[in-house]
Amino acid sequence: MAMMCKDRAMERVAVLVRDGVLPMELGIVHQLFGEAREAPGGARLYEVVTCAPVPGRVRTDADFTVLVEHGPEVLAGAGTVIVPASHEQDERSARLPGPVAAAMAAIGPDTRVASVCTGAFVLAAAGLLEGRRATTHWRSCARFAELFPSVDLDPDVLYTDGGRVLTSAGEAAGIDLCLHMIRRDHGAAVANEVARRTVVPPHREGGQAQFVPRPVAEPGVAWTGAARAWALEHLDRPLTLRELAGRESMSVRTFTRRFREEVGVSPGRWLVRQRVERARQLLEETDMPVDRVAVEAGFGTGASLRQHMQAALGVSPSAYRVTFRGVHSPEGDLDGRSDDVGAGAGGAS
Template sequence: MTVRPHRIAVLALDQVVGLDLGTPSQVFTTARATDGTPFYDVRVCTPGGRPVRSTAGFQVLPDHGLELLDTADTVIVPGIHDGGALTLGTVAPEVAEALRAAYERGARIMSICTGAFVLAAAGLLDGRRATTHWAYAEQFRRLYGRVDLDPGVLFIADDRVLTSAGVAAGIDLCLHVIRLDHGSEVANRAARRCVMPPWRDGGQAQYIERPVPKATDTSTAGAREWARQRLHEPIALRDLAAQARMSVRTFTRRFRSETGLSPAQWLLQQRTDHARLLLETTDLTVDQIAHRTGFGTTAALRQQLHQRIGVAPSAYRRTFHPRPELIDT
């Protein structure tokens, strides 16, 4: 039985950010089955199918108009650098209507960078958590006070509405969606094709402009790599600080500056991601995976997995392991 690819409509508006526009096509088309079958069909549209100007100095000549949103499984709005959504809190009525109609019939809606302004202007972010490029956070808050904005993360998924931070964070969001749809193994292959890490540590807080740290501060990267090799072991904050040759206080401050997360949050993220990969690619029992990833007990792994992605380990394995029926979970 042949399964049709998931249909993605990329909605380009005038002054669309060039990199944002190309990101969905580049990332999603690298997600394929082992036999080369594509999982996604990505197409670009504009209002009325008319050309729009990009911020990169070229025009976009689309093959589709807003009718593409009528049949799309996912709609993505790239960032923009001008227009009513950015300056007045408004968007063309036909665009708002098309976006709302797509959401109401069950489509997943995504934005990259300042594309969140368009979703907010269409009313799709009211009462939701969302993010956008950190440099536009105050402008966003002034225009869209009903949105719970968090400018410190790379992306946010609130039900079927997903928003990402600036530029490269759009790649992080697309890889996250591939991971949700097809598992870590497919997402990791797509990331390798894009020459990207499958998951970046922390959030965009690490990129916000701040005073240059003192020269005596050193990186925590070595300590993070040390921890990744020992996820099965108990790892205390003082152990991480010792690896970086810092005091606990200095290490904690520097770690958050570099990753946007506390050491404890980062460690939970690493352990959960490793557990997901083992659930997908090994025949280990859930109890064995809990021990190998440092959770210690099945109950602790179940709690973290449910908190982060909303499913139990056994349910996750049934979805993403190639032959879950052969595994005693």
């Protein structure tokens, strides 16, 4: 994914709503982006504006309407456009209604576009997801795949980030996506403060696979929670599946199966994600050399850290630090290193 520079004027986030909009999805965009500030009590980082294909009263899927004063003209000047779901419209056809198509055509070619829940149907119908990875609510995935077979649909994740185009799963996954975009724009500290102020987790583990009903379930049982908590306290050391399974007195096979059921991803993928997040925190909040950050996050070498940050974020550790702290790492960005990266991920694959 492409990182976006935080050194810019307050960005306009336009929310395109249609009849049948889900109020929660409209509200979370305003709440989360509206809370993002340079520092607690500082200037707002985003201007959030609601618009509709035709301004006026817009029905929600609740027992009230919203009065939308702005039309699609605001989309042309927006840095980000977010399309919430409309259960009245989204799954009917692979073609957009005329006013919605015209509104989507008003979006600039460099504008970041994101969807919440079945809003992904709009992005796909507008041609923005052609050949791209995307997600939507798990209950709508079969219909989405039927209407848009050329889209690389991933039904298991909470959100996808293709750089310019992003999608999220169900309503609450819109929270995850908004925090991700804020984090991408302005760093983990700003996103974490938004999460704290709105009393939501800054990052949820796993994907929506954990929310899909299963024939057999054991509600309320966290089979791997203790191992995950322990792993987070020991990210700087090599961790193996056998060791993690042993924390729960399970075989590796049983632990792996139950971990995936609970979290939605494999233990190895989860562990890499936690280490990347730890590295981001250290790069933003400390002057620690990149090689030391790599050790503290459990990647072992700077080259291994660089490989995983490039895969996860599209930037090197030093470029990330320059973006979010405005300082260069003493040892450069490691572009010329040829260290072995195979042992740096810390096991648990």
